Amino acid sequence: MSAPQGWEAIRAEVLRRIDSRVWAPGALIPTEEDLAAEFGCARATVNRALRELALAGVLERRRKAGTRVATHPVRKATLDIPVTRLEVVGRGQVYSFRLLAQTKAVPPLAVASRLGLAPGATLLHLRTLHFADAKPFLYEDRWLNPAVLPEGLPPDLAEMSINEWLVKTVAYTYGDISFSAANASPDEAAYLDVAPGAALFITERTTWAGEAPITLVRLAYGPGYRLHTQV
């Protein structure tokens, strides 16, 4: 019931004109100056509205060329990448986790190359099982570059999982995430307490701090897990 005001009102009106085909996909829309005159506001205000829409993928803007309605509305969805503990707690469940193994090992070639490391370098290999209400929720397989840990691993891993401790301690500048699906291996099935071959939702994350690789982690979520977002 609240009519937006200011730049949000302009964004809404522009969206409406696009939706109602007043401005067709691919068409050039008036300049910021013209729109500012029409709406009776400053150009900066129009700029703010159009910039947001360009960011959302609705408009395409180029200097001198002007602003046009995106031909292929590649909508951009933003999704939050929360820490596992908060994800569980946010569902109103009790979070806990168990460190299954912690070793130093030479990673498989695929892992080393994904991290841009020389083959043969040793990494920390951690495997953790996360629980929601004492039920297995997530199986985590992590390779960690010890070089980025100034003082080794934290003393107590009671409250916080490795991941949570990592994000608070080692700031990353660049990350890379992919989502996919995979059938549960016998091991994974046993850990997550599902039938072997069950479809798992897989998240793989690689993070760097500048040039130095930090970690590569594979998260296998049990059945029923959904990643959710809005556009």
Add this chain to the structure above:
Amino acid sequence: MSAPQGWEAIRAEVLRRIDSRVWAPGALIPTEEDLAAEFGCARATVNRALRELALAGVLERRRKAGTRVATHPVRKATLDIPVTRLEVVGRGQVYSFRLLAQTKAVPPLAVASRLGLAPGATLLHLRTLHFADAKPFLYEDRWLNPAVLPEGLPPDLAEMSINEWLVKTVAYTYGDISFSAANASPDEAAYLDVAPGAALFITERTTWAGEAPITLVRLAYGPGYRLHTQV
């Protein structure tokens, strides 16, 4: 090699201070005014930089309370939701598709309620198979509200898939996406030419135009599909 200038330089400097723990997670950072004085620029410029960082989840801002470094760096990843055809073509493969079935039917209760429709309303039910280089790539199961189609379905469905025609014709204002994993049903396995029970990557999308539901679609991607993004 290019030192950023203007508000991007400020964003970079703020990020640096956070990464290097000059400003610890949870700590309050100086006000816009103070930072503007320090950097020798206008407050609006600082505002722009801090706003971007808040949008990215690095900072948390509240009026009067000030700006603090996010305690739990819930990084926000943005992912593009492209049209299937472009997704395939973008991989350098040849795109094609086949409409398997097109019927009018009363949807299951779950579908009707997700769309906010009265049970018993009839919808269009479309099932489509999409190919990449003549190999099955994606199985699409779509329920479509005929009320939003002013002139029925398009005449030729040769070039463009239903989805692509939809996004160009019926603009949506609100959407809802979820990703999950599921084992292939016998039908899906047959269509996608995989073993029954294979892990499929599932995307479910619901879209509305204002209050009116447009479509609910379930996309089942064959093995090997990855959704990819960066932070």
Add this chain to the structure above:
DNA sequence: TGGGCTAATATGTCTGCACATAATAACCGC
């Protein structure tokens, strides 16, 4: 005709100022 220089133009960003808004802190009367 064609290639390269130049001018025109729309967007990108900055400044300095103003007022609006939300949320906290201070205050005051009981």
Add this chain to the structure above:
DNA sequence: GCGGTTATTATGTGCAGACATATTAGCCCA
């Protein structure tokens, strides 16, 4: 003390004007 009102404060947004920059269109000359 305590609860409720008021003042203060940091951010949110607006305006008008200016300059920067990318890109196009047109011009001129070989």
